Amino acid sequence: MKIGFLGPRATFTDLAVRHLFPSVEATPFMTIPECIDAVEDGTCDFALVPIENALEGSVNITLDYLIHEAPQYIIGEATAPIQQHLMVHPENEQQWKQTELVLSHSHALAQCHKFLHREMKGIVSERMTSTAAAAQYVNEHPEKNLAAIANSLAAEEYGLSIVQADIHDYDHNHTRFVVLSKEKQALPQTTLASNGFKTTLVVTLPSDRTGALHQVLSAFSWRNLNLSKIESRPTKTGLGNYFFIIDIEQQMDDVLIPGAIAELEALGCSVKVLGSYPSFRL
Numbered sequence: 001m002k003i004g005f006l007g008p009r010a011t012f013t014d015l016a017v018r019h020l021f022p023s024v025e026a027t028p029f030m031t032i033p034e035c036i037d038a039v040e041d042g043t044c045d046f047a048l049v050p051i052e053n054a055l056e057g058s059v060n061i062t063l064d065y066l067i068h069e070a071p072q073y074i075i076g077e078a079t080a081p082i083q084q085h086l087m088v089h090p091e092n093e094q095q096w097k098q099t100e101l102v103l104s105h106s107h108a109l110a111q112c113h114k115f116l117h118r119e120m121k122g123i124v125s126e127r128m129t130s131t132a133a134a135a136q137y138v139n140e141h142p143e144k145n146l147a148a149i150a151n152s153l154a155a156e157e158y159g160l161s162i163v164q165a166d167i168h169d170y171d172h173n174h175t176r177f178v179v180l181s182k183e184k185q186a187l188p189q190t191t192l193a194s195n196g197f198k199t200t201l202v203v204t205l206p207s208d209r210t211g212a213l214h215q216v217l218s219a220f221s222w223r224n225l226n227l228s229k230i231e232s233r234p235t236k237t238g239l240g241n242y243f244f245i246i247d248i249e250q251q252m253d254d255v256l257i258p259g260a261i262a263e264l265e266a267l268g269c270s271v272k273v274l275g276s277y278p279s280f281r282l
């Protein structure tokens, strides 16, 4: 089994792969689209990428690439706790407060916004393709006084010193990762026990219909289908045009979800099932 993930080694995504598939030698890619492309062109069977963070919201590049560029299926999801640390090259440990630049993934920078505002006011931050890519860059440039925000495995992997631990602004920082596949298929065997199921739909409303969203939501509510997320994203066809990504806390069944989909289609919506899959807590 070949699985691609957002690399390099020691990203949060790498940690999620190691927990979910401990015996698999996974392949790192530098960006989320590269992970998804690797599944598209058959280099990998699956990709594991981040999709949502509790503090910062959706990872839009994952959603947009799945919807607009590579129509793959979600076949599993895993939610992991996220602890962010500030780390520097050991040569710069004493002068970390004079850091020139803080590097990290945009989501990680956003998760530490209050810390950066309070403790590192005036210091520019720059986004990198991942937290581990930032740690790797800091490792390769001891001559610059840089800091990275990343996890403790990245500090170990890239020989950096953690100078401030747990700098994420709120407790309960979690990220949800998804396993993607080109085919609709079961998630490969994992040693973990799943803690539930979800079904994700992409719903495009008919244009100019008053109360359409209300009608969509009522198709789920009167069937007692619990929604854990509803999010709008631009269709990219013009200002004000959106589709909705809806997570139902239930596995695809023969009656309720197909009934809701049929009702939405009768309302003039187009509906696509992005996946029906087990959830795991790491």
Ligand SMILES: O=C(O)C(=O)C[C@]1(C(=O)O)C=C[C@@H](O)C=C1
Pocket (backbone or CB within 6 Å): 006, 010, 011, 012, 013, 014, 050, 053, 059, 082, 105, 107, 108, 129, 130, 131, 132, 174, 175
């Ligand atoms: O950069 C990483 O380490 C990632 O795995 C990406 C990512 C994200 O996209 O949200 C994953 C988890 C954390 O929320 C921060 C960054």
